Amino acid sequence: MTTFIDRPLGTDLGASARSGAETFTLIRLPDEVRDALGGALAEMTDPLDDIDHSMTRWMQIFAQLPTDLLQKVLDFGRHIDTAGVALVDNLPVDPHVPATPLDGNPAPDKATWVAEGVLLGLSGLLGEPIGVLTEKAGRVVHDVIPVAGGSKSQTNQGSEVFLNFHSDITHDVIGRYDIANPDFLVLSCVRADHEGVAGTFYADARDISAALEPTVLETLRSPLFRLNAPGSYTRDVASDTEVLSDPVPLISGTNEYPEIVIAANGVRALTSGAQAALDQLQGVCRSVAHAVYLRPGQALLINNRKGVHARSTFTARYDGQDRWLQRSYVRRNLWDIRYRVTPENRRVHY
Numbered sequence: 286m287t288t289f290i291d292r293p294l295g296t297d298l299g300a301s302a303r304s305g306a307e308t309f310t311l312i313r314l315p316d317e318v319r320d321a322l323g324g325a326l327a328e329m330t331d332p333l334d335d336i337d338h339s340m341t342r343w344m345q346i347f348a349q350l351p352t353d354l355l356q357k358v359l360d361f362g363r364h365i366d367t368a369g370v371a372l373v374d375n376l377p378v379d380p381h382v383p384a385t386p387l388d389g390n391p392a393p394d395k396a397t398w399v400a401e402g403v404l405l406g407l408s409g410l411l412g413e414p415i416g417v418l419t420e421k422a423g424r425v426v427h428d429v430i431p432v433a434g435g436s437k438s439q440t441n442q443g444s445e446v447f448l449n450f451h452s453d454i455t456h457d458v459i460g461r462y463d464i465a466n467p468d469f470l471v472l473s474c475v476r477a478d479h480e481g482v483a484g485t486f487y488a489d490a491r492d493i494s495a496a497l498e499p500t501v502l503e504t505l506r507s508p509l510f511r512l513n514a515p516g517s518y519t520r521d522v523a524s525d526t527e528v529l530s531d532p533v534p535l536i537s538g539t540n541e542y543p544e545i546v547i548a549a550n551g552v553r554a555l556t557s558g559a560q561a562a563l564d565q566l567q568g569v570c571r572s573v574a575h576a577v578y579l580r581p582g583q584a585l586l587i588n589n590r591k592g593v594h595a596r597s598t599f600t601a602r603y604d605g606q607d608r609w610l611q612r613s614y615v616r617r618n619l620w621d622i623r624y625r626v627t628p629e630n631r632r633v634h635y
């Protein structure tokens with residue numbers, strides 16, 4: 286079975302524009318490395334009880350990876366010019382995977398912690414995993430599972446609608462949702478969808494910029510857009526009404542190394558020209574995107590500033606065997622978001 290397809294989704298506009306640069310990184314562990322990693326991770330019990338101790342232990346375990354593979358992950362996290370998306374393949378899995386929870390919450394009957402170790406061990410090579418109170422109740426391990434009530438929503442509970450190209454953003458009273466949000470996401474696959482067709486897509490702002498008409502790019506680089514807060518926030522805090530950010534550009538920074546932000550839950554354009562540019566953006570993202578069909582034993586490392594991601598539709602059956610990812614939000618630096626930290630937990634933010 287093809288486990289992933291690394292190719293543009295649509296017409297090949299921008300993915301080849303960056304000649305020489307790697308736009309997608311594949312990191313595959315040899316079988317003996319996978320088995321050694323799995324053995325070490327399986328020895329840890331209840332690692333979420335003392336997360337800083339566990340992060341330290343996972344750091345020791347992941348430091349045993351072959352140097353070239355370890356460096357690929359570290360380079361992905363630390364360098365400006367590396368790819369925005371990396372697939373880590375042939376990772377260890379739990380010996381027994383319980384039923385996929387129907388409510389999208391953590392599985393109470395999960396007996397081992399291999400998946401959590403894979404997720405947070407990789408996260409620790411990129412930065413520090415954090416929790417956000419309005420996202421998965423501040424948990425550091427997010428379960429991404431289709432939930433019947435949210436099947437048509439532009440959130441990670443969805444399945445019946447295409448989850449548009451977006452960044453994971455964070456509602457913030459400062460009016461900017463693209464400052465305290467995660468630098469990286471890790472998506473680790475616990476269980477694939479029934480048909481194996483759920484695709485995760487990544488479009489790099491470098492490729493998007495190259496594929497856009499210059500005047501449209503200039504408009505997207507102007508502060509003519511207001512982002513709606515994440516669906517989890519508007520659902521829980523604002524009775525599903527819009528909570529808009531200050532006006533921001535969607536693409537910013539240098540031409541060579543642009544940053545992009547798009548809200549999944551809606552972007553309000555302030556002019557008709559901005560609306561026209563916004564209307565083009567999703568199609569261009571599609572045309573340059575890499576597609577990955579995640580399988581157990583695979584984790585996707587996503588740079589949340591260099592590019593935007595999306596998810597295809599798939600069929601959820603709500604039978605305990607649905608698609609199940611674990612996700613982390615990673616910051617390289619906790620200091621810059623200290624104004625949001627909760628007094629109870631130094632990894633959890635408002």
Ligand SMILES: O=C(O)CCC(=O)C(=O)O
Binds near residue numbers: 429441484485
């Ligand atoms: O389900 C996926 O593949 C990605 C969902 C997503 O956008 C997320 O969890 O942030």
Ligand SMILES: [Fe+2]
Binds near residue numbers: 451453594
């Ligand atoms: Fe997302």
